[in-house]
Amino acid sequence: MSDVLLKLDHVGVRFGGLKAVDDVSLNVKRGERRAIIGPNGAGKTTLFNAITGINPATSGQVIFEGRDVTRAQPHARAAFGMSRTFQITNLFPTLTVEQNMQIALRGLSPQKFSFFGSSDFTADERQKAEGALAISRLNSRAQTLVRELSYGEQRQLEMAMTLATGPRLLLLDEPAAGLAPSERIIVSDVIRSLPSDITVVLIEHDMDLVLSLVDWVTCLNNGRFLAEGAPADIRNNSDIQDVYLGRRHHA
Numbered sequence: 308m309s310d311v312l313l314k315l316d317h318v319g320v321r322f323g324g325l326k327a328v329d330d331v332s333l334n335v336k337r338g339e340r341r342a343i344i345g346p347n348g349a350g351k352t353t354l355f356n357a358i359t360g361i362n363p364a365t366s367g368q369v370i371f372e373g374r375d376v377t378r379a380q381p382h383a384r385a386a387f388g389m390s391r392t393f394q395i396t397n398l399f400p401t402l403t404v405e406q407n408m409q410i411a412l413r414g415l416s417p418q419k420f421s422f423f424g425s426s427d428f429t430a431d432e433r434q435k436a437e438g439a440l441a442i443s444r445l446n447s448r449a450q451t452l453v454r455e456l457s458y459g460e461q462r463q464l465e466m467a468m469t470l471a472t473g474p475r476l477l478l479l480d481e482p483a484a485g486l487a488p489s490e491r492i493i494v495s496d497v498i499r500s501l502p503s504d505i506t507v508v509l510i511e512h513d514m515d516l517v518l519s520l521v522d523w524v525t526c527l528n529n530g531r532f533l534a535e536g537a538p539a540d541i542r543n544n545s546d547i548q549d550v551y552l553g554r555r556h557h558a
């Protein structure tokens with residue numbers, strides 16, 4: 308088995324005349340923690356959407372576990388083990404944390420859940436739910452209604468719901484955005500304690516957070532690959548300093 312889990316080969320995403328992602332190639336190894344950084348509008352989220360299939364690449368190839376998924380539907384990619392976090396908008400506020408976990412594990416819609424009602428966890432579901440809640444630092448909140456959780460805890464629940472489904476690749480788009488400093492620390496602890504066999508690709512603005520979490524950093528600018536390196540080298544990279552300090556003008 309190749310040690311490359313995700314390979315992007317000259318990936319491009321075009322919106323009309325705009326090349327939001329332009330000829331990006333990269334390899335992410337199994338178990339790696341990779342950050343994608345770059346200023347606003349650099350194409351980071353668009354690149355994620357090309358990886359997950361929400362907005363497929365218009366050129367190039369996305370290869371996951373040796374399989375060309377460039378044009379696969381998002382649900383097919385998810386079934387292969389590729390996962391982005393649930394969004395808060397997909398949480399069910401009037402249900403408990405545990406019930407939300409059950410919905411995620413069973414892949415149910417809220418309509419189906421309210422129709423069939425809540426049933427007991429199987430032993431396997433309980434083990435998966437408890438494991439994911441523990442990693443997400445939410446195990447003491449299993450019986451709490453989601454609407455009573457803080458914003459930060461809801462973000463932790465998104466992570467737990469995603470983890471419970473057993474992803475091999477976890478894509479996190481600004482997981483700490485909008486969080487208070489104390490909540491950011493919890494999110495970074497959760498990311499740090501993810502099982503080592505889960506490969507993580509993280510988009511994040513907070514440099515201190517990013518550089519403390521990942522093995523390798525890829526920087527995009529204007530949709531294009533700009534630079535990459537180990538965290539220790541990234542702070543001193545003059546190309547990256549230029550785009551972050553706005554010294555580099557748009558091409």
Ligand SMILES: Nc1ncnc2c1ncn2[C@@H]1O[C@H](COP(=O)(O)OP(=O)(O)O)[C@@H](O)[C@H]1O
Binds near residue numbers: 322348349351
């Ligand atoms: N659905 C879309 N239609 C047209 N343009 C888009 C769309 N999504 C993103 N863009 C544009 O693509 C560029 C990259 O955006 P995005 O990937 O969101 O950047 P980032 O996540 O790095 O901030 C931006 O110029 C943005 O306006």
Ligand SMILES: [Mg+2]
Binds near residue numbers: 351352353
């Ligand atoms: Mg974005």
